[in-house]
Amino acid sequence: MRSVFITGATGGIGVPTVRLLAERGYRVFAGVRDADKARVFDGLEHVLPVVLEVTDEGSVAEAARDIGRLLGGDTLDAVVNNAGLIVEGPLELVEAAELERQFRVNVFGPAAVIRAFLPLLRASRGRIVNVTAPTARRAMPYNGPISASKAALASLSVALRGELAAWGIKVVMVEPTGTDTPIFALAAESADESRRRADPYVAELYSPMIRAVRDATARLSLADPETIASVLVRAITARRPRTRYTAGRGAALLPAVGRLPDPLADAVVARALGLAKATPQ
Numbered sequence: 388m389r390s391v392f393i394t395g396a397t398g399g400i401g402v403p404t405v406r407l408l409a410e411r412g413y414r415v416f417a418g419v420r421d422a423d424k425a426r427v428f429d430g431l432e433h434v435l436p437v438v439l440e441v442t443d444e445g446s447v448a449e450a451a452r453d454i455g456r457l458l459g460g461d462t463l464d465a466v467v468n469n470a471g472l473i474v475e476g477p478l479e480l481v482e483a484a485e486l487e488r489q490f491r492v493n494v495f496g497p498a499a500v501i502r503a504f505l506p507l508l509r510a511s512r513g514r515i516v517n518v519t520a521p522t523a524r525r526a527m528p529y530n531g532p533i534s535a536s537k538a539a540l541a542s543l544s545v546a547l548r549g550e551l552a553a554w555g556i557k558v559v560m561v562e563p564t565g566t567d568t569p570i571f572a573l574a575a576e577s578a579d580e581s582r583r584r585a586d587p588y589v590a591e592l593y594s595p596m597i598r599a600v601r602d603a604t605a606r607l608s609l610a611d612p613e614t615i616a617s618v619l620v621r622a623i624t625a626r627r628p629r630t631r632y633t634a635g636r637g638a639a640l641l642p643a644v645g646r647l648p649d650p651l652a653d654a655v656v657a658r659a660l661g662l663a664k665a666t667p668q
Contacts, residue, residue, distance in 0.1 A: 388433070390463050391623055392454060394418040394441055394500060395470030399568025400518070402427055403616035404469070409434050411624065414461075416454050418470070441470050441496030444503075451503040462511030465623045466504045468497035468540075469518045473574035474532035477593050482581050486532055493536035498543065505556075512555035516622050517544045519560045521638055525645030527656065529600045533574075548630065559622045562642075564635030567609040575601070592667050599661030610635035 391408055395401045396417035405428060408415050414433040418441070419425045425436035435457065439450040454463065474481060474489040501515060508515065523541040526534035541560060548558040565571070582590045582597075618634035633639045644652050657663045 388412070388414050388461055390414040390416065390458060390461055391465045391467060392416040392418060392437070392463060392504065393467040393469050394439075394496070396436070397421070397424040397427060398469065398471075399566060399570060399612045400563065400615050400619065401469050403613045404467070404619050405434060406431065407616055407620045408623065411620070413624075416457070416463075418450065441500060442491045444499045447496075447499045447503045451507065454504075455507055458507070462513065463504065463507040464511055464513045465516060466500060466508060466513070467516045467518070467619070467623060468500055469619070470496060471518065471570075473530075473570055474577065475530050475574045476532075476578040476581065476597070477529055478531050480578075480582055480585050480590060480593060481532055482584070485577065485581055489532040489536050490539070493533070494539045494543070497540055501547070505551075508556050509554050514557040514559060514623070514628065515544075515547065515551075516559045516561060516619070517541075518619070519544070519562050521562050521564065521633070521641035523562065524642040525652065525656075527641075528660065528662065529597065557628055558630070559628045560631045561619050561622050562631065562633045562638055563610065563615040563618070564633075564638035565604075565607055565609045566612055566615050566635065568612055571604075595665045595667065596662055599665040603659060603661045608636070 391413050393401060393404060393415065396405050397419050405415050405417050409431045417425060417428060417434055417436045418439050419436050420440060422436060422438050428434040428436060437450050437454060440446045471493050474485050497517060517540055519541045520537040522530060522534035523537035526538065544558050544560050551558060615634045618632050622628050622632050644655050647655065
């Protein structure tokens with residue numbers, strides 16, 4: 388039986404991905420932080436929740452050992468780094484702890500997972516699938532932390548592709564467009580909390596631009612999680628996967644903007660986000 392380990396399994400993209408893989412006959416080791424949330428998989432055959440914290444290397448190493456034992460004589464065919472979070476806001480208002488949290492979850496966590504699971508993947512000539520974002524190729528103002536973290540994960544993916552080719556291990560990136568999941572509401576809530584702790588004068592300076600960006604993003608059409616999950620499953624299961632998949636309508640638009648001359652790209656983004664008309668207080 389073919390087997391996959393996926394982090395962030397109970398997230399908005401994770402749940403439909405696990406279900407699609409299970410329906411295809413895969414055994415899925417569903418990485419979760421909270422065992423209670425794994426009840427969403429009750430009744431799904433061959434789905435085995437694995438509790439771990441991706442930012443804790445000891446927890447990740449223990450999960451790899453447990454999965455190795457559970458595999459018995461079978462192989463692990465893919466590791467999917469899907470767990471992630473968004474830290475948003477202007478850099479001047481992003482707290483150091485929040486910036487560190489962004490990188491711990493989105494970069495250091497996947498790196499720890501990859502290191503711990505490589506022995507299992509080397510034995511199977513399996514693959515690593517990293518969920519990045521279009522902002523990895525063109526950073527967005529007021530989304531610097533998430534853009535930077537996904538760019539770092541994308542760079543690690545490209546480097547790993549060359550480092551692991553000797554063992555036939557493929558490294559694949561999936562870039563989903565904005566998706567209809569709770570992650571954006573959670574990001575806005577965290578950003579508002581940070582702003583309340585900031586210097587009120589500085590926070591007020593940014594208020595018109597923050598409102599403009601939020602109004603612009605609220606008008607965006609978000610992709611259905613199942614649509615993104617279907618592309619992620621394709622990246623996991625394809626015999627000859629591409630090195631990069633875009634997922635969802637408009638996912639390729641931002642990278643295309645990034646290929647424009649910088650002044651033109653900056654102007655296009657500023658207009659799209661409403662920043663061209665927003666002025667500081």
